[in-house]
Amino acid sequence: MAITQIYLNLPVSDLEVSKKVYTAMGGTINPDFTGDTSAQVVFADAIVVQLMTRETFATFTKRSTSDGPIEVISALAAGSREEVDRLADAALAAGGTEPREAQDIGWLYNRAVDDPDGHSWELLAYHPAGGQG
Template structure:
């Protein structure tokens, strides 16, 4: 399988508030796929989030919207530790909540937050050279 893009669809209580949250984190809006019930957001060239009010969201599924607990963890890879901190700090300043402590394994650094509706996100930087060294040392 060769996936070229990912589209994450999320139910939200308030489309405009969620749009502002994701824009604060660094997402850009695609107005072509946005209206009062839904907003299309680009997190990068191949990663997109579609936030929808509950009515619009349930038009795509026969299952009810999950409202308790974590159904999925969305993880994003970025190019530096500083970018991890920038995104996580922006999420917290925009009203998100920290959903886990920062994790620093030397070769991997990540932080986690929940958006305004409790959707769980992790942002991680992987230093592949340091990771190879760490795993080689463990195998020695």
């Protein structure tokens, strides 16, 4: 059986603020899987982020959800450098933070955005053949 989708489940401190950041980065809320303690954000048919209050998230694991070292940096590819800037700026206006300056290495352009809980996302545009992003 082949993998058909990726679901990222993230604990968040303030569900409403997190929903604003993730929709600003281009996601849409799926009301069928959204409630008072959890929200499903769809970026594409195969890319889904489930935001959960820390209390709800804790019901799915025995591990601590306390702040600790970063374990993953997720990335979303956009179609152009301009789209990366638009999405990053919108996420920042919605409550995200930018932990570092944009990177432009010719074939790859990216900006980092951390959500209010410190989950790190790279918004990127690239041309693997070496073209400009």
